[in-house]
Structures are given as C-alpha cells and as structure tokens.
Amino acid sequence: MKILITGSRGFMGKNLIQRLRFNTDATVYEYDTDSDPASLETYTRDADIVFHLAGINRPDDNDEFMKGNCGFTKTVLDALEAADNPAKIVVSSSIQASLSNPYGQSKKAGEDLVFGYAKRTGAKAVIYRFPNVFGKWSRPNYNSAVATFCHNIARNEPVRVDDPERILHLVYIDDLVDEFMACLEDKEHIRDGYGYVPTVYDVKLGTIPELLYSFRDQRKSLMVPHLSEGFEKKLYSTYLSFLPEDGFSYPLDMHTDQRGSFTEFVKSDDRGQVSVNISKPGIVKGNHWHDSKNEKFLVVKGEGLIKFRKIGDDRVIEYRVSGDKLESVDIPCGYTHSIANVGDGEMVTIMWANEAFDPDHPDTYYEEV
Numbered sequence: 001m002k003i004l005i006t007g008s009r010g011f012m013g014k015n016l017i018q019r020l021r022f023n024t025d026a027t028v029y030e031y032d033t034d035s036d037p038a039s040l041e042t043y044t045r046d047a048d049i050v051f052h053l054a055g056i057n058r059p060d061d062n063d064e065f066m067k068g069n070c071g072f073t074k075t076v077l078d079a080l081e082a083a084d085n086p087a088k089i090v091v092s093s094s095i096q097a098s099l100s101n102p103y104g105q106s107k108k109a110g111e112d113l114v115f116g117y118a119k120r121t122g123a124k125a126v127i128y129r130f131p132n133v134f135g136k137w138s139r140p141n142y143n144s145a146v147a148t149f150c151h152n153i154a155r156n157e158p159v160r161v162d163d164p165e166r167i168l169h170l171v172y173i174d175d176l177v178d179e180f181m182a183c184l185e186d187k188e189h190i191r192d193g194y195g196y197v198p199t200v201y202d203v204k205l206g207t208i209p210e211l212l213y214s215f216r217d218q219r220k221s222l223m224v225p226h227l228s229e230g231f232e233k234k235l236y237s238t239y240l241s242f243l244p245e246d247g248f249s250y251p252l253d254m255h256t257d258q259r260g261s262f263t264e265f266v267k268s269d270d271r272g273q274v275s276v277n278i279s280k281p282g283i284v285k286g287n288h289w290h291d292s293k294n295e296k297f298l299v300v301k302g303e304g305l306i307k308f309r310k311i312g313d314d315r316v317i318e319y320r321v322s323g324d325k326l327e328s329v330d331i332p333c334g335y336t337h338s339i340a341n342v343g344d345g346e347m348v349t350i351m352w353a354n355e356a357f358d359p360d361h362p363d364t365y366y367e368e369v
Contacts, residue, residue, distance in 0.1 A: 006051070
C-alpha cells in the first residue's frame with residue numbers, strides 16, 4: 001500500500017507516520033510546507049490512500065486561513081483528479097467548521113471541496129471534525145491548551161485559566177491514530193456523514209492544570225496518579241513527554257546507615273509502595289511483623305535468607321534467595337520476618353508493600369524471628 005500524508009511534520013502527521021513505520025510495510029509519501037511542489041504530482045498519482053492533515057491553525061493574517069486550509073485542499077484534489085486517481089482521502093477537519101469564525105469557515109470550505117471531489121470521482125472520502133487533540137509531539141501555544149499547560153507546568157512557568165468550568169472535548173492522539181489505522185481497512189467510524197473517534201473525554205478546563213500540578217509534585221510525594229482512569233493515564237503520558245531534556249531525572253531520599261540504605265521509590269493510594277533496600281554483608285533487617293500490611297520481597301542482587309515465624313508459634317520457615325534466580329517471596333501479615341545478607345557483597349532487594357507507609361499508623365511491631 002502507498003500512503004500520502006500531507007502535513008507530515010505536524011502533530012497528527014508525525015504520530016501517524018511512526019505508527020505506520022513500525023506496524024505496516026506501507027510506502028509512505030511525506031509532504032509538508034518545504035516539500036518540492038513537483039513531488040505532489042508523483043505522490044498523488046501513486047497513492048492508494050491520502051491522509052490530508054495539512055492545515056493552518058494560528059496564522060499572522062486571517063486571510064491565510066482560507067489559503068492554507070481550503071486553497072491547499074484544492075491543490076491536493078486537483079492533483080488527484082489530474083492523475084485520474086480516485087484514491088480514498090481521509091481529511092482532518094475541526095468541530096469549528098460549524099462556526100462562523102475565519103478558521104471554521106476555511107475548514108468548512110475545504111470540507112465542501114472534498115465532498116464535491118468524492119461525488120465527481122466516486123472516490124471514498126472520510127472527513128473528521130476533530131475536537132481538541134492532545135498527546136506527545138503536540139506544540140505548546142499552537143495545537144491545544146493541554147500542550148501549553150504541559151509545557152509550562154513542566155518548566156514551573158505560569159498558566160492562565162480564564163474559565164475553569166468550561167468543558168473541553170478531548171481526543172488522545174493514539175486513539176486518533178487508531179482510528180486512522182482503521183481507515184486503511186475501511187473500518188472507520190461514521191456518524192451523520194462524518195468520521196469520529198469513539199473515545200472522547202469531556203473535561204473541565206480547570207481540572208487539567210490541577211492534575212498536571214499533581215504530576216509535577218509527584219517527584220516529592222512519590223505518589224503516582226490513578227492510571228486506571230483513561231483520561232488521567234493519557235494526560236500523565238502526555239505530561240512526561242513535555243519534560244525538559246535536563247529534567248528527566250530527580251533525586252530520591254536515601255535513608256542510609258552502617259547497615260546499608262532504604263529508599264522509597266513510588267507510592268499510590270490504592271496499590272501500595274515500592275522501595276529499594278540495600279544491605280551490606282552479614283546484615284539482618286526486619287525482625288518485625290504487621291497486623292494488616294503485607295509485602296513482597298525480590299532480591300535482585302546478592303544472596304539472602306528470609307525467615308518467617310507465625311506470632312505465637314515457635315516454628316521458623318526459611319527461604320534462601322538470590323539475584324541469580326529471581327524469586328518473589330510474599331510476606332504475610334501475622335508473621336514476624338527478617339531478611340539477612342548471607343553473601344559476600346551488597347544485597348539489593350525490591351520491596352513492595354500493599355499500602356504506603358503512614359508514620360502515624362506504622363502497623364509495625366518489633367519481635368525477633
């Protein structure tokens with residue numbers, strides 16, 4: 001299959017191209033503002049399907065809307081007709097095409113040209129009136145408010161929210177690309193004559209920066225967001241893609257002593273916490289038990305001996321573990337337990353607890369195994 005993508009370096013174009021690159025063996029023709037105009041003749045002659053994603057969002061002059069959104073659409077359609085190639089065309093339009101502003105009028109004019117082309121040639125045309133689209137590789141102060149919020153908050157720059165109660169209709173870029181991929185097999189979703197992405201999030205404008213601030217502050221609290229929820233999960237992924245290049249890493253608070261160290265890594269409200277425990281040779285840690293808290297230990301380096309004893313019982317249970325053969329060990333409540341480094345070097349243990357540590361209610365009682 002041969003696919004032409006206009007606006008290939010734009011937000012949607014870049015995401016679609018990479019999906020095609022890694023998931024198909026299609027030949028992809030990329031066309032953008034600096035492409036040789038003569039190449040459009042070749043591309044439109046050969047293409048089996050055209051994703052017409054080029055457009056202008058924020059020109060210096062309103063007259064450029066019609067030139068960039070309607071005028072270039074005509075150029076593409078004329079080239080297809082001149083090549084006598086009734087290729088399927090998939091068009092990125094906007095929900096603003098139903099409005100009377102210059103941008104909306106230019107999008108509506110482009111839609112009319114496409115519908116006319118389809119009627120004349122018999123080619124299949126799918127027009128998507130997208131709402132706000134967010135995700136990786138979007139441009140701040142251009143593609144969407146989400147991109148601007150992510151960029152600014154990741155850099156501790158201010159954001160402006162004029163109407164926090166305003167509802168935004170949002171589509172995630174990967175959901176949009178899923179829909180584009182469905183177009184390759186004529187499985188697009190159509191409603192009232194237009195294509196649509198099935199998953200749309202209706203979110204208050206003020207909610208977005210609130211969530212983004214919580215993502216930023218996670219580096220101090222270690223609390224990860226609620227990733228089971230679709231919008232919050234996708235917004236978090238988007239936010240991380242906007243981190244500055246010198247801001248990918250952040251320090252953790254290592255609690256060190258003569259025995260080694262203990263460092264909390266991540267916490268959550270409903271999935272507990274993960275910590276890293278480093279023990280020097282001969283060191284024994286633990287010798288305590290919990291009422292309700294339970295844990296999992298995974299030695300990833302060195303050799304360890306984990307011991308259990310049920311409270312009120314004299315029988316000791318032992319597990320010898322090693323980083324050479326990864327083995328997760330459950331630490332149940334009601335059992336006092338310890339872990340000893342029985343190797344020659346440092347022992348590194350990943351520890352998961354079913355709840356984040358609460359210093360006011362530690363649920364930890366000292367008793368030797």
